[in-house]
Amino acid sequence: MSDTPLLDEAEKGPWPSLVTEIKKTGFKGLLKIYELAYEDKVTHWTHGGMVGYPGYDAGVIGRLSDRHDILRDCHTIRMIQPAAWFYSTKKLRKLVEIWNKYSYGLMNFHGATGDFQLIGIETDKIEPFFDEVSKEHWDIGGSAGDFRTASCCIGPARCEMALIDTLDIYQTLMSDEEILNDMHRPRFPYKFKVKIAGCPTDCIAGVARADLLVVGTWRDNIKINQEEVRKYAEKGVDIGLIASKCPGNAMQWDGEELKIDNDNCMRCMFCLQKMSKALRPGDDRGATLVMGGRARGRYGAFLGWVLMPFIKLEKPYEELKDLIYKLIDWWDENGRTKERIGETIYRLGAGKFLKETGLKPHPAMVQAPRNNPFWFYWPGEVEE
Numbered sequence: 001m002s003d004t005p006l007l008d009e010a011e012k013g014p015w016p017s018l019v020t021e022i023k024k025t026g027f028k029g030l031l032k033i034y035e036l037a038y039e040d041k042v043t044h045w046t047h048g049g050m051v052g053y054p055g056y057d058a059g060v061i062g063r064l065s066d067r068h069d070i071l072r073d074c075h076t077i078r079m080i081q082p083a084a085w086f087y088s089t090k091k092l093r094k095l096v097e098i099w100n101k102y103s104y105g106l107m108n109f110h111g112a113t114g115d116f117q118l119i120g121i122e123t124d125k126i127e128p129f130f131d132e133v134s135k136e137h138w139d140i141g142g143s144a145g146d147f148r149t150a151s152c153c154i155g156p157a158r159c160e161m162a163l164i165d166t167l168d169i170y171q172t173l174m175s176d177e178e179i180l181n182d183m184h185r186p187r188f189p190y191k192f193k194v195k196i197a198g199c200p201t202d203c204i205a206g207v208a209r210a211d212l213l214v215v216g217t218w219r220d221n222i223k224i225n226q227e228e229v230r231k232y233a234e235k236g237v238d239i240g241l242i243a244s245k246c247p248g249n250a251m252q253w254d255g256e257e258l259k260i261d262n263d264n265c266m267r268c269m270f271c272l273q274k275m276s277k278a279l280r281p282g283d284d285r286g287a288t289l290v291m292g293g294r295a296r297g298r299y300g301a302f303l304g305w306v307l308m309p310f311i312k313l314e315k316p317y318e319e320l321k322d323l324i325y326k327l328i329d330w331w332d333e334n335g336r337t338k339e340r341i342g343e344t345i346y347r348l349g350a351g352k353f354l355k356e357t358g359l360k361p362h363p364a365m366v367q368a369p370r371n372n373p374f375w376f377y378w379p380g381e382v383e384e
Contacts, residue, residue, distance in 0.1 A: 004031050006038040027104040027120060029071035036067065050144050051075050051123060053130055056184045059140030060126055061117075074120045077129070078141040080174060080183075081116040083167040084154045085109075094136055102129040114151030114195070114204070115141055142183040145190050147328075149183070150174065152196035153203045161272065162198035163216030163285045164313055169196050172317050178325075189335030189344070192328060199281070200269045206293065207304045211341050212324065213290040219310050220282035221262045222271075228278035229258045242274050286312045291327070292342025302342050309364040330357050 002008050011017040033044050047064040061076040102125045108117040141149035155166030195206030196214045206213035233239050243251035250264040272279045293304035331341040345353045354361055
């Protein structure tokens with residue numbers, strides 16, 4: 001009979017199972033702790049803080065159990081991943097070799113935070129593990145109240161719609177000594193996450209989880225190839241339906257020609273995704289900065305809102321780095337413990353935030369653009 005009959009249920013069905021993967025590692029203590037949690041209907045983890053490495057106060061996520069006879073500690077190490085998750089097999093094999101030496105080899109590529117995590121190491125093995133892995137030029141990422149490990153989409157490496165060099169921006173930020181210090185030594189009220197998306201499609205899902213999201217965009221006109229538009233129509237694509245779904249009501253299709261009112265275009269990428277051969281972004285490219293997104297917190301879930309509608313991004317991205325520290329310094333002075341920057345702005349008001357950071361107000365700085373209590377009717381919409 002199995003030692004984990006309840007966990008075994010999670011292996012049934014057509015989908016890959018976490019239980020199966022843990023069993024492959026031989027990590028019996030972890031399996032038993034999870035089995036007990038199902039039996040007792042309470043968790044047996046007692047600690048969720050940090051375990052410090054000398055000189056690095058963050059990056060190791062503490063996990064202690066209340067059943068020391070089964071498993072005492074099972075810490076998680078968060079690593080700084082390469083830009084857009086481009087790994088070399090040589091480096092990965094070496095990392096796996098070192099990780100197997102000090103733990104059971106359980107790894108997470110990539111969690112909801114975008115981080116690369118090594119799961120299940122005992123306290124006394126953390127220091128020798130990091131001493132060895134640092135010789136391979138791997139570094140510990142962030143946890144707790146600090147600059148969390150950033151992440152970016154694949155950008156111009158493989159995506160033809162990328163409007164900014166996400167990989168270069170990420171690499172520049174992750175090479176910044178000041179940012180690395182703030183990643184390793186917590187000093188903020190809570191975590192601060194930066195995500196970098198190459199275009200408004202936001203494949204990095206930053207609008208829902210980034211304290212600061214850098215989104216590639218453009219501010220001139222969409223390029224239209226009318227011949228390709230007609231080819232889409234001939235193949236059965238409903239151009240009129242696509243135009244009707246434009247959130248800015250900026251598109252018109254008469255069956256022969258597609259017109260776009262660029263002043264009302266929201267750069268949402270919907271039409272470009274539907275007709276990528278016919279429509280292309282403009283040439284005046286930069287980024288929109290969005291802030292305040294997170295999945296849960298004191299005031300519920302927030303989607304990010306616009307901080308700057310447009311900013312030119314040019315190496316070495318000093319303007320972006322200066323802005324990040326201006327935001328962090330204000331939040332550090334005003335934020336409460338376990339309160340992310342969007343929640344601090346929500347609590348104190350955008351007026352105070354803009355005044356004290358010196359940022360200029362803009363009509364695009366709206367938290368919920370469609371929650372307008374006033375209704376406007378245009379001629380012909382309502383019967384007289």
